[in-house]
Amino acid sequence: MDKILPKVFANPIDKKIGNVQDTFYEGIRQDRHDFKTIERKINEIFSSKNFVYKSQVLITTKEGTALKTIVGRTGISLLDISGGVIPISSILDIEKK
Secondary structure (H helix, E strand, C coil), X not given: CCCCCCCCCCCCCCCCCCCCCCXXXXXXXXXXXXXXXXXXXXXXXXXXXXXXXXXXXXXXXXXXXXXXXXEEECCCEEEECCXXXXXXXXXXXXXXX
């Protein structure tokens, strides 16, 4: 049972190792009250248990704020009940009413 293991070469360390560094970075501070993206908010509206066919939302765009009834979406826009198309890229905020 006494097996003699081969000797292992251990390289001697003769210099100071400085791989532990203290790093601090402070980026631009942003308000942390709402990190939901517009895409996530839209997904939550359409995946809600209360969404059957249409949902009334308050949409804030670059032009202003409007109360719309949305019925569907495409890849890049929302469709409202009156046949209007609202580009998702122009939406600044959306909330369900």
